[in-house]
Amino acid sequence: MKTLYIKNILLVATVLVTASCKKYLEVIPNNALPTESAITDAGTARAAIIGAYDRVQGYYASSYPTLGTITTDNVVFNGTLSEYLQLDQNAVPTDNVITVSAYQSIYRAINSANSVIAYVPAVQDAQLTTVEKNKILSEAYFIRALGYFDLARGWGGVQLQLKPTTDLTVLKGIKRSTLDQTYDQVLADLIQAEQLLPEDATTRNRAQKSAARALRARLHLYRKQWADAENYATQVISNTKYSLVKPYKSFFTAPFQTAESVLELAYSVNDRNTYWNLWYPSSAGGQYTLKPSDALVTKLNNPSIGGTRNTLVAGTGSSVYGVLYNTTATGTDPSYLIRIAELYLIRAEARAQQNKLVEATADLNAVRSRADAGATTAVGQGPLLQAIEDENGVEFAFEAHRWFDLVRTERAGAVLGLNNRNYWLFPIPYSDVLSDPDVTQNPGY
């Protein structure tokens, strides 16, 4: 009897101790959500799409524009960090920090977008109207399209990851697609996005219908689908929300968000963009790793080439530096994704390719006259295309353009002396080649 009593006490004690042990070992973080409940209601759905934009900032703030500039004749290496030297020399090892960081950050943005696309439709919350749901979803489609487009033009056809990564099994067996397949995926997402995205008269820091159309114009240009490129560029240009602002420097002067911008990612003092630091000399508090080349400075200072775009540089002598990113005190420079000037030049090129030379010249001159550079002297299709290429190089001197333009038009050899075409694509990160049985390295690396 007594033993039974003791046994019962022991049993109860054991159960209590076990339960309290379990409870004791439970810890809950106060700065993160469990994956299971990451997107469950209106608040978390909104937070998830905001997070996806944050991820786009992750690669557009610094690494992606660097890839588009220091690799070309516009910008030279002037610092100490060898990852920039490698890009400047176009001798890019597979573990180059900037290419790895961009590649990784783009896929992070894609994973965020994939999560929104996968989970937001199932959210049941009266606070989340169908209109808002569609807006969130279409923004996710846009971000995914942008991500794959930026991967494709840097690395070629990539692995198409269309589901959120909940565990590693969803990765298995996905091989690299061709460049066309990747661009097809971009197009499919852009079509979805364009359908559902809203459009108003003021928003420039989130995706809207026009942003999707502008990216589509760019996509068609890259795919040499000239008529489509022209068509979509026209749709954006004809929207009165956008105009070529004067003077040139006003679009990169605080408070930004000018009519020039089709899409620019905004920053604030709480969410800083410190890209200026790479451009400014140490006497102004920067690192001065990225420096405008002498050739570019000469062009910018030539009134008939640069015009008022000479405001892109400051300083004198051997200490000229780029000031496109210039909010040194506050770090609020936007990341410039799509400006209306680009649509003019897309349309100019598309029209020139279709031999609509008068219209093409008009588009080119629209951009030139905004910069007070005078009308182009180019006559004939060939010279006009060359003039458009040159114009792109000056108009977007410090944005993610020139490298991708020269590769797209297969002119990187002629212009940059980079005759080994293998180096026109960036390498797949070293770590991925080691850890991913489904990936293949780009040739030549």
Next chain:
Amino acid sequence: MKHLYIKGVLALLWVLVTQVAIAQPGSQPTIKSKLIGTVVDANNKQPIAGAVVKIKGTTHAVSTDADGKFSFVTGQSFPYTLVVSFIGYIQQELRVDGSPVEIPLKENISQLNDVVITGYTTQERKYVASAITSISGDVIKDQPVAGFNQLLQGKVTGVQVLASNGTPGGGITFRIRGNNSINASVDPLYIIDGVFVSNADPIQTGLGNQQGSNPLADINPNDIESIQILKDANATAIYGSLGANGVVIVTTKRGKRNTAARISLNTYQGWSTAINKFKVATGPETAILTNESRVNTVKDNPNLPAPTLIANAEGQPTYDRFADLFRTARTQNYELATQGGTERSNYYIGLGYLNQDAVIRPSGYTRYTARLNYDTYLTNKLKVGTSINLSRSRRNLSGSDNSPTGVINSALFPRSYLPIYNADGTYARYGSFDNHIALIENLDNDAVGWRTIGNIYGEYTIIPGLKLRSSWSLDNGSEYENNYSNTLISAGISSLGSAASYENKNLVLTNEQVLNYIKTFGNGKHNINALVGNTINTVLTQNTSATGTGFAANSLKSVAVAATRSGSSSRAESKLLSFFSKVSYTYDNKYTIDGSIRADGSSKFGVNKQWGYFPSGGFAWRAGQEEFIKKLNIFDELKLRASIGLSGNQNGIGSYAAQGQWSSGANYLEQPGTAPSQLANPDLTWETTRQVDFGAEFGFLKNRLNIVIDYYNKYTYDLLLNVPVPYRSGFASYLQNYGAVRNKGVEFAVNSTNVQSVNFKWTTNFNISYNNNKIEKLASDIALGASGRNISILRQGFAVNSFQLYKQLYVDPQTGNAVYDDVNKDGQITSADRQIVGNALPKFTGGFTNNLSYKNVDLSFFFYFQQGNKIMNMNDFFMVHGGLQANIGFLPRQLERWQKPGDQTDIPRLTADSRNPAVNGGAANNYGGNVANLSSRYLEDGSFIRLKTFSLGYNLPASLLQKIKISKIRLYAQATNLLTFTRYGGLDPEVSSQSSNQNTAGYDWATIPQPKTFQIGANVTF
């Protein structure tokens, strides 16, 4: 009689006052003899306080007072035998036949007989079946180094200690028997007076991947009585999940009961200079090298425009930036301590002050410490006590020495022909670099730490030998950092001043209960030491930071008055629950068998696998006690040990590492955002180390010569590994139990008393340890280090801390171009040709200590050595750049470049040509190209032997001291880091500039070198 009576009254009073004591009824003995005597050190005739004198065959024992005096009034009649014992001295039996007597005690030079603290209990060393090394506090006192753990360098076998840099109170590398892990912590568990102490670096200020501080510098080494290093599994398994990297148990000084107060005063003053100073190419040399490179570049690529040369290269001036960088740094140390005890209680109170400047401006360190240790018997059965350490540390940090805006970089890297000041007297800055004078004068990074380490315990003796101890411990650290960059330094120019303020709180709470039974029976044939217990442990880390930019004036530094402000915070909590038991049984003083088991539950792990079980067993055979060995008449001690066991590791991974997470803070447009940040792993569990140890301990020549040899083989499996995953997942890595690391090694230590006579004594200690580390299983290579240059690599089949570089075979004497090892023989130099060319782990480490004393003079010297490690010299990497870096000067090594056909050198021809980067032996890869200067020519042998300390002391004669009523005065002079023998070409082979990550060891990168210190000091005891 009267004496006894007073004592009795006092005892009675005590009982009344405390009201808890139990009065002991005792019969008054008849007095047959009175004895007074003195116990002295046989060596120096100094009185020994606190020695226990016992009349053999009775329970009557007294202890000596501060003057070494004791007295007996006893019922025994002369003659009878006294047994005199004192820790650290050989127990002495003496037949007395009359009063007074002087009893000389000989110091126990053999450490084989004393008591060692093992996990949760103590054991006589002769019975111990584990690899445990004990260090006396004397070994580490009065050294001009803040952290006691740093002072163990070269003193203990199996322990590798390396200071990361010469910053006072700065970070160190401390490994017991090698690196066990890759992502989880490789630091040992530190236990100070029973408190599990945090070894997490609290410094938030960026220091360019240097470990910001040594958290154990908060303990004053002179408060330490002894240190035990638990190395094998039999010793550490009782600490289960915390023990895999070894355990360091620190016991601080406590007073002895029945001793009068003793006050000691220590002080020393030190003057330090760098053991070596930077040298760069002069102005003319730099200009000549630059011109040569420019000419060669155009020769290599004739399409380039003609080179622009620096005019009048030979006439360029040279500006010395190092005169202002280095200084003679002062160290001041003062300590005041008192200890003693009454019949029922004992105390130790210690106060300390240390102020130490770095040999490079402007770093400095100040520490205030206070310690109170107190124990008292409330009753004969119940003892309570406390150990409390309070410290305040203050660091003047020099942020990011190895970034272009750090002090050292700003002095080292700019070209030497460029002036320090502009023509208008303002600070001149070049390229990315700040001005070093501006930094020295204006850097303002202040870190103040408060640390409370303490515990209270109660110990109840249930029956003789059976004790229950409950202890409640706390390690509460707070680090408050305030940084301000004003508009005179680069970091503050653009923002009109920027300020940051960090508060970092780290709390470790531990509660433990241990029931311990120690019993000897059967005429000493059977010894049992058994215990069972539990611990509950919580670790809570919290951070808050605020930053502000835009200040009206440089004198306004508070974040509160900044134009724009932002803040951030974090919190992480983890818990650990443990149950453990250990039994040790010794038969006939010869055979000891140990067994222990521990169960640990950790909140960090997946719900499926929170609990881990860690058993161990050991066996020791004192062969020397066997008759057939005794007959040999060779060994005074011969002990053989063997042990095996498991221990776990969960430190160093995040508190919520097993949970799938979306992190917050991914904000945009001032709206809150979330994004996936971590993949869930519900199966995440313990990293486990299985260790086998065989040891032998020998004593020869009346134990004047002792040798300890150990062999171990540690296999760590289920590594908590951040396995790289394809980036297309949206993640970079996934924490899982994968991989294995093996460490095996041999340790050898000799302690010898070479001469021991009345006036002259000479002891020698030599120890050497060999460790071999190898990664046995890894999912894929993990490359990291040097700001994304991936110079360090973890690869299966190689040791951790390996370096991967392009191996330069030679510089072609005809062309002057570097030729690299084309590993895959494809005729091109691509990233596939990087290979492992060495690692940062020394093969051998050890120390050689000699202590000599002649009458009142003592002399000691200590060498530390390590052999077989490589150092990646990042200063060479940057400053032997062949002309590629427009804003960086050259090191003199660049002058050895190839210049004309026939030159034999390892420094290739200068050029900045970048064409054909894949061609081996082409100009592009000399410095840039695909090799990008990641050449093995910058990897150097880091072996060295260093005369760490040399000291000479003088004890003032007793005759003189008696006149001034002081019991001891010792004056000494000491030199630290006096001599270094090495082939390493950088400043200092004792360096690890990227030590904030355990996998990026062995870099030398704009780091403060070790100081060479001369000090004078005095130890005074009243």
